Amino acid sequence: MKTWLFVPGHNAHMLEKALDSEADVVIVDWEDAVPPTKKEEARVVVRETLTKFSSRPRLVLRINGIQTLHYARDLAALEGLPITGIMLPKVSTSEEVQDPARLGLPLIPTLESALGVENAFQIAMAHPLVERLALGSMDLIADMGAQWRTDGECIQYPRMRMLMAGRAASLKGSLDGVYPRLGDLEGLRQESITALRMGYEGKLIIHPEQIDIVRDVFTPTPEEVIEARETIDAFDKALAEGKSAIRIGERFIDPPMVLWAKNVLRRTDEKFNGG
Numbered sequence: 001m002k003t004w005l006f007v008p009g010h011n012a013h014m015l016e017k018a019l020d021s022e023a024d025v026v027i028v029d030w031e032d033a034v035p036p037t038k039k040e041e042a043r044v045v046v047r048e049t050l051t052k053f054s055s056r057p058r059l060v061l062r063i064n065g066i067q068t069l070h071y072a073r074d075l076a077a078l079e080g081l082p083i084t085g086i087m088l089p090k091v092s093t094s095e096e097v098q099d100p101a102r103l104g105l106p107l108i109p110t111l112e113s114a115l116g117v118e119n120a121f122q123i124a125m126a127h128p129l130v131e132r133l134a135l136g137s138m139d140l141i142a143d144m145g146a147q148w149r150t151d152g153e154c155i156q157y158p159r160m161r162m163l164m165a166g167r168a169a170s171l172k173g174s175l176d177g178v179y180p181r182l183g184d185l186e187g188l189r190q191e192s193i194t195a196l197r198m199g200y201e202g203k204l205i206i207h208p209e210q211i212d213i214v215r216d217v218f219t220p221t222p223e224e225v226i227e228a229r230e231t232i233d234a235f236d237k238a239l240a241e242g243k244s245a246i247r248i249g250e251r252f253i254d255p256p257m258v259l260w261a262k263n264v265l266r267r268t269d270e271k272f273n274g275g
């Protein structure tokens with residue numbers, strides 16, 4: 001699940017287009033993408049639209065925050081919807097996770113403030129239903145009083161802080177924030193490459209045209225897959241010979257390199273020996 005596509009919940013046409021897209025996950029948004037006067041309409045549109053689709057990607061619904069007047073109505077409107085998770089916006093403390101957890105669905109808290117980033121590990125550990133963390137980069141930049149740039153310089157620390165918290169809590173792969181400049185596919189690619197190198201396994205996106213770029217970056221190349229398989233096979237052979245490390249050409253292979261290789265193959269969704 002590398003591509004996580006946001007779509008406004010009150011726009012039936014855009015919702016249908018998203019459901020027909022190649023995104024791994026569609027995040028139906030009842031929060032920022034829906035004007036205050038359209039909240040009730042969004043709940044109706046989502047229910048009516050989803051009844052038309054028997055086959056769909058994984059569905060997650062982003063509700064309004066627990067601090068808002070819309071929160072209780074959102075939770076009530078979730079009953080019976082074919083969703084597989086709830087995205088919680090602007091989570092700053094672990095306490096904010098407890099109430100939505102009563103619905104029994106996987107939870108994806110989004111960290112969008114300095115306080116949320118500082119409390120990242122506590123939020124990650126707040127409840128067994130917390131599936132993974134997501135970075136709300138644009139709200140975070142606004143909260144910090146920083147300036148967005150295409151190189152993402154101002155959010156490198158929050159990106160790593162959140163990623164480390166998710167890893168430490170043994171959650172599924174964290175989600176990098178959106179790239180807001182539509183049409184700048186090269187900028188999107190570079191930001192995705194940075195996220196991949198940091199250890200992210202997926203990215204939030206805001207337009208279908210971003211799907212292919214993000215999936216391409218987060219999918220291992222054929223050369224990486226070959227190298228990963230060679231690494232695992234060579235290490236298995238070395239173990240059988242009583243060795244715990246081996247050199248192949250310029251590559252030094254030991255247990256950490258084998259773990260890297262298994263992670264590469266896991267991102268291909270393929271089974272492999274020892275996985």
